[in-house]
Amino acid sequence: MNLELLLKKQKEFFSSGTTKNIQYRINKLKDLKIGIEKNEQLIYEALKADLNKSAFETYETEVGIVIEEINMAIRKLKKWSKVEKVKTPLIHFGTKSYIYKEPYGIVLNISPWNYPFQLSLSPLVGAIAAGNCVMLKPSRYSRNTSDVLEKIIKEVFDEEYVAVVEKDGGRESISNLLNYKFNYIFFTGSPSVGKVIMEKASKYLTPVTLELGGKSPCIVHKDADLRKASKRIIWGKFLNAGQTCVAPDFLMVHEEVKSELIGYMKEDIEEFFGMEPFISEDFGRIINERQFExxxxxxxxxxxxxxxxxxVKQRYISPTLMDGVSFSSSIMKEEIFGPILPILTYNNMDALIKTLHNRPKSLALYLFTQSKTIETKVLDSISFGGGCVNDTIIHVASPYIPFGGVGNSGMGAYHGKASFDLFTHNKSILKKSNIFDIKFRYAPYKGKLKLLKKFLK
Structure with a gap:
């Protein structure tokens, strides 16, 4: 359908007030869950074709996370959407204060190729829960998954409510979409495209959430449990062949334990993927030739x-550990987004904190230590989106904590209630009683200032 006509239909549907009905939203979320479960095998096949993901990894990092988001929204939506009564200052005596939870309208959700199912539907769940209509623009690079997404969306929603658009288009299609006036834009992708999105959105002053990326450091202190640290780092780094926005991008290991940790990591790569990861059913492939090169x-x-x-033919790069690099190496100047882990060392935590503090703010940070003092020092001194202590990546899978970036790694956060809040405008209302009126606030004001200051202290 013509984009302009589709947008018109969605605006008319939103204006009808249908999506403001809480039970309607809950019912459609239930329908979405049924649609996902009905097409589960097709989802596995699509992600296997696009990224060589195993069924286990697909459920662990894509389907399962979306189902959990849906389940939480269904359970909590009535509570989240209630009009909230809040306190009122004494100066407003005779009034009551409320916050109304109001949907924005039409949300444009632009999703990426690396977790094409989860990163399309997790924001969509929040947008629907909040009462919005949605246009979803999936990536053309994960073509098989985009086709399945379109199938599920068409089975569950009428297009005036939720529609997949421009699934075969690239940056030009995104640019074209941004010529239209949406009420909210949610984008997951690179900082370079994120800046274009934000610039385009400024034309209509459209609010934007940007889920970007960056070089997420992983610090291993000398007191860490190296055996566990190794397994968790290897798992987090080589999940989806390293094509994860919150993957440990580079390793900072204390020089005293570097050799021991590397030994464990070599063992764990072989344990996870065998002596020949090329034939492992559990190791992914690079999405396309451009990224591979x-x-x-x-x-x-x-x-x-x-x-x-x-x-080259298989777009395969083996799980790779790399030594002998520095912050001046080109691999350390942009997000790797692949199965290559540079290993650097440090011997002074204060100096390391200073180095990381002066770098662009990352989407994640991981710290392995058994010292509460070190933990507090790192978390208090370095700004980043979110992360883990003594693990990697798993914070993204919890609907109870917000996920998002800061600075160059993005703005805005979602998951669980944070998703509902993100796609909701808080409309503040103060209701005044007509029983009495305080004349003190009205002009003339001569002689009232001293009393006003005393009253407001």
Whole structure:
């Protein structure tokens, strides 16, 4: 359908007030869950074709997370959407204060290719729960998953409520979409495209959430449980072949434990993916040739201590550990977004904190330590989106804590109630009694200032 006509239909549907009905929203969320479960096998097949994801990894990082988001929204929506009565200052004696939870209207959700199912539907769940209509623009690079998404959306929603648009289009399609006036824009992708989104949105002063990325550091202090740290780092880094916006991008390990940790990591790569990860059913592939060629240029940058193999036809790069790099290396100047883990060392935590503090704010940070003092120092000194202590990535899977970036890694946060709040305008209302009126506030004001200051102290 013509975009202009579709947008008109969605605006008319939103204006009808249908989506403001709480039970209607709950029913459609239940329908979405049924639609996902009905098409679960197709989702597995699509993500296997796009990224070589196993069914386990697909459910763990995509389907399961969306189902949990839906379940929470269904359980909590009536509570979240209630008019909230709040306190009123004494100066407003005779009034009551309320916050009304109001949907924005039409949400444009632009999703990426790396977790194409989860990062399309998790924001959509929040937008629907809040009472909005949605246009979803999935990535053309994860074509098989985009096709399944479109199938599910068409089965569950009428297009005037939720529609998939421009699924075969790239940046030009996104640019075209941004010529239209939406009420909210949610974008997941790179900082470079995020800046374009924000600039375009400024034309209509459209509120924007940007879920971007960056170089997320992983710090391993000398007191860490190295055995557990190794497994959790290898799992988090090589999940989805490293194509995760919150993957540990580079490792900062205390020089006293570097050799021991590397030994464990080599063992864990072999335990997880076998001696030949190329034939492992549990190791992914790079999404396309352009990303593959970009990643391949990093391989000569340092000393390969594990991996470094690749296959052009299969878009395969083996799980790779790289030594001998510094912050001046090109691999350390942009997000890697692939299965290559540079390993750097430090010997002074204060100096490391200063170094990381002066870098662009990352989407995540991971710290392995058994010291509460070190934990407090790092968390208090470095600004980043979110992260874990003694693990990696798992914070993203909790609907009880907001997920989002800060600075160059993004703005706005979602998941669970935070998703509902993100797509909700808080309309503040103060209701005044007509029983009496305080004349003190009306002119003339001569001689009243001293009394006013005393009253407001």
């Amino acid at each position: 970009r990643l391949k240029t990093y391989l000569p940058e340092g000393y390969i201590i594990k991996g470094g193999d690749y296959d």
